[in-house]
Amino acid sequence: QCPGSQGRPSKTAVPGADAAVERLVELNKHHPALLAYYTNDEGAPSECTRARYRNLSAWDGSHAVLQVTIGEDEPHRAGNCADSASECMDDFARYEDSTDILGVDSYAFSNWSTRSLQHSRANAAPTDPNRRSDMVAEFRALAATYGRAGTREFSRRKTNLCVTQIHDGKNYKMYEEASEPPFAVKRAMAFAAIVAGCQNLLLYSFADIFRGPGDRIDLLTNATVERRLSELKMLGRELQELEPFFLAEESG
Numbered sequence: 001q002c003p004g005s006q007g008r009p010s011k012t013a014v015p016g017a018d019a020a021v022e023r024l025v026e027l028n029k030h031h032p033a034l035l036a037y038y039t040n041d042e043g044a045p046s047e048c049t050r051a052r053y054r055n056l057s058a059w060d061g062s063h064a065v066l067q068v069t070i071g072e073d074e075p076h077r078a079g080n081c082a083d084s085a086s087e088c089m090d091d092f093a094r095y096e097d098s099t100d101i102l103g104v105d106s107y108a109f110s111n112w113s114t115r116s117l118q119h120s121r122a123n124a125a126p127t128d129p130n131r132r133s134d135m136v137a138e139f140r141a142l143a144a145t146y147g148r149a150g151t152r153e154f155s156r157r158k159t160n161l162c163v164t165q166i167h168d169g170k171n172y173k174m175y176e177e178a179s180e181p182p183f184a185v186k187r188a189m190a191f192a193a194i195v196a197g198c199q200n201l202l203l204y205s206f207a208d209i210f211r212g213p214g215d216r217i218d219l220l221t222n223a224t225v226e227r228r229l230s231e232l233k234m235l236g237r238e239l240q241e242l243e244p245f246f247l248a249e250e251s252g
Contacts, residue, residue, distance in 0.1 A: 002040055002048035021052070022059055029060040040067040040098070042105060049098040064100035068163055092160065093150025102154065103161035103202065104145060106138060106193060139192045146197030161200045162193035167208035171215060183231045190235060194246060201239070203232065 095102045166186045169178025209228045212220030
């Protein structure tokens with residue numbers, strides 16, 4: 001990933017990175033499990049992401065490039081947000097020359113404790129402790145993002161994606177006091193994303209189904225894994241049944 005993303009928080013470029021990425025592309029571009037190249041996790045578009053996009057498109061024209069953004073907690077936007085969370089969400093137009101697919105990480109309110117709401121990432125300013133984080137605010141932020149002219153124009157030419165974070169926050173040390181969203185919240189997150197204007201939905205993540213709190217496998221039970229899988233199957237069936245409605249063109 002490019003410097004400045006969550007996977008590479010340092011802003012220092014790695015010598016030889018492009019050559020290393022090209023070798024990885026050559027090794028993997030024909031692998032049947034490859035879906036897309038992920039180049040930027042919750043970071044700002046940059047000359048690195050633009051150059052990486054151009055290179056990947058030249059090295060492998062058969063696979064898309066994927067990036068994910070976020071709202072007020074994104075490092076490059078921290079401290080520059082208005083009071084409304086929707087003002088902190090990105091206009092997709094900024095990513096036009098950096099990616100084929102752009103996603104928005106959407107977090108459930110139950111995944112955020114009071115402590116984690118005030119949590120400051122190492123390269124971000126502290127979040128306003130008085131700002132509410134709930135499903136209503138999250139939906140308003142998503143709707144505002146997907147409703148922007150730049151985002152709509154991006155989505156006509158490229159692909160948007162909503163990455164709903166359905167995992168237990170305790171799987172990640174920075175949110176150790178958080179909790180796993182109940183099924184009703186997972187379901188609400190998925191439908192809220194679609195109503196907001198999301199073209200595609202990705203439930204994050206498969207790996208987290210098999211993780212215990214704090215990544216302790218000894219705290220994970222078979223019953224928990226089966227419940228999580230069962231919930232995802234129920235949600236998948238419901239979304240599939242409604243697919244004709246979601247894809248129908250407006251009339252009248």
